[in-house]
C-alpha cells in the first residue's frame with residue numbers, strides 16, 4: 105500500500121425522487137487499501153458503489169479515480185470493475201466467455217484471452233470450469249467466477265457489493281480467507297460492502313460505518329471497535345451497551361458520572377467535561393462485570409476512593425438478572441436496570457452461577473468504557 | 483366414483499375428435515379417387531398430380547411463402563427495434579403511442595383491410611405484392627413487439643450493467659447481451675407471424691392486386707367455382723409442411739441455444 109489516493113469521493117449527494125439516499129459522502133481511498141462500507145440495509149451502500157462504478161450519477165459532488173475527475177464518464181470509461189450483489193453472470197455465455205468478455209471488448213487476441221482466463225480461474229481455484237454455463241455452478245462457484253471476471257481486466261479499484269451475502273456461514277468464512285489472499289497477491293484496491301460487522305472487522309484496513317446516507321465514522325477496525333465515536337457505531341459494530349448519565353466529577357484520567365441513581369466510571373481520554381453535563385458511554389458486553397449484590401450500598405465518596413473494580417462497592421449499577429442465553433460460544437446474561445432498560449454481559453463458557461432473579465452489581469474497568477456522542481452532548 | 487373418473491377421458495376424446503377428425507378426413511380424402519368428397523372410391527394420387535399441374539395454384543403458393551417470409555422477417559426487425567428502443571424514449575404521450583401500436587391486434591381484420599385499402603389508394607401504391615407485404619408486415623409487428631417486450635421485462639437489468647462495467651458500450655450491450663437473450667422471443671414471434679401471414683384472407687383480399695393471388699385467396703375463390711379434392715391434397719401438403727416447420731423450429735431452438743453458448747467461447 106502506498107500513499108497515492110486512487111479513489112476520492114467528495115460531497116456526494118443523491119436523491120431518488122423525494123428520498124435523500126446519500127447526504128454528503130466524502131471518502132478517500134489509498135492505492136491497495138481494503139476499505140469496507142458497513143451499515144444496515146437501505147443506508148446507501150450500494151448506491152455509493154454504483155456512483156463509483158458510474159452506473160448512477162450523483163446529484164452533486166465529484167468522483168475522482170486515479171486523480172482524474174470521472175463524475176460524468178460512462179461506466180465503460182472507468183477503470184473500475186464490480187462484483188455485483190447477485191453476481192450478474194451472463195446466463196448465455198460460458199464461464200470462459202464471461203470472464204473473457206472485457207478482454208474481448210478490448211480486442212485482445214484469442215490466445216491471450218484464453219491464457220488470461222485460465223490464469224484467472226486458477227486464481228479463484230476453478231481450473232477446468234471454462235466450458236460450464238453459469239446455471240451449472242453452485243453459489244460459491246458463481247461468486248468465484250464473478251470475482252475472476254472483475255479482476256481479469258486489472259482494474260484500479262475493485263468494487264464488491266456484499267459478495268458473500270448469499271453464501272452459508274462456512275463457505276463465507278472460507279471465501280473471506282480466499283479474498284484476503286487474493287488481494288494480497290493482486291494488490292488491487294478493494295471497496296467492499298457488507299452489513300456483517302464481523303466480516304468487516306476481519307477483512308478491512310479501514311471501515312466506513314454508514315448511517316442514513318452519511319459516514320458516521322471512518323477508521324481502522326480497532327478504531328471503530330475499541331474507540332467508537334458515536335453510540336450508533338458502538339451498537340452496530342461492537343453490539344455495545346449504552347449507558348447514559350450526568351457528570352459528577354473528573355480527575356483528568358477518569359470521569360465519574362451518575363446513572364440511574366448509581367455512580368459509574370469511564371476513562372476520560374482527553375475529554376474535558378464539567379459536572380452536570382450529560383454523557384453517553386458505550387461498554388461492550390464482554391467488558392461488563394457482574395458481581396452478586398451482597399452488602400448494602402456504600403455511599404459514593406469521590407473518585408479517589410473509587411477503584412472501578414468489582415470489589416469497590418461505591419460504583420456500579422444495580423440490576424436484576426433477567427435471562428441467560430448460550431449462543432455462538434458465549435453465554436449472554438441479560439440484566440434489567442433500575443429504570444427497566446436492559447444491559448447485556450457476555451462470558452465465555454457455557455454457564456454461570458447467576459440465576460434469573462439474582463441481584464447483581466454492574467461494573468466495568470473505566471478504561472474499557474468509551475465516551476460516545478461527544479459532539480452531540482452540549 | 484368410476485363414472486367420475488371416466489368423465490375427463492370422454493371430455494378429452496370429444497375435444498380431440500372435434501379438432502382432429504376433420505383434419506384426418508381431409509388427409510384421407512386427398513387420396514380418394516372420386517371427385518365427390520363424401521364417397522370413397524379407391525386410393526389414388528390423382529389430385530396431387532392435378533395440383534402440381536395447376537400453375538395458378540403453385541404460383542399462389544409461392545406468393546404466399548414469399549409474402550410470409552418477407553413480412554414476418556421485416557416485422558421481426560421493426561418490432562424488435564421498437565421493443566428495445568421504447569424504454570429509452572422519454573416522451574409525454576409514450577403510453578398512448580404504445581397502446582395505439584398494439585391496437586391492430588384488437589381491431590377486426592375487416593376494418594384493418596378497409597383502412598389499408600383506403601390508405602394505399604390514397605398514396606397511390608400499386609396493388610400487388612408490395613401492398614400485401616406492407617399490410618402483412620404491419621399487422622405482424624404488434625405480436626413481435628409484445629413478445630419481445632415481455633421477454634425484455636424478464637431480463638435482469640444487472641446483465642447490461644455488468645457488461646457496461648466491463649467496458650461495453652450501448653452497441654456491445656445490444657449485440658452481446660440483449661439480442662441473444664431475446665432471441666427465443668423473436669423466433670417465436672417470427673413463427674407466429676409467418677403462420678398468420680400464411681393464412682390471412684380478409685386483409686389480403688382488400689390489398690391484393692388483380693393479378694396477384696395468395697394461396698388462401700386462391701382457395702377461397704375456388705369455393706365459388708366448386709372445390710375439387712385438389713384442395714384436400716393441398717391442405718394435406720401444407721399440414722405436413724407446418725408439422726415439419728414446427729419440428730425444425732424446436733430442433734433449431736435447441737440448436738441455437740447451444741450455438742450461442744459455443745459462439746461466445
Ligand SMILES: Nc1ncnc2c1ncn2[C@@H]1O[C@H](COP(=O)(O)OP(=O)(O)OP(=O)(O)O)[C@@H](O)[C@H]1O
Nearest residue numbers: 120123125143144145146147148149150151152299
Ligand atoms: N433506483 C432507485 N430508485 C428509488 N430508490 C432507490 C433506488 N435505488 C435505491 N433506492 C433507495 O435508496 C436507499 C438506499 O439503497 P441502497 O441500495 O444503496 O441500500 P444498501 O445500503 O445497499 O442496502 P442493502 O444492504 O439492503 O443492499 C433505499 O432506501 C432504496 O430504497
Ligand SMILES: [Mg+2]
Nearest residue numbers: 149150189265
Ligand atoms: Mg445493497
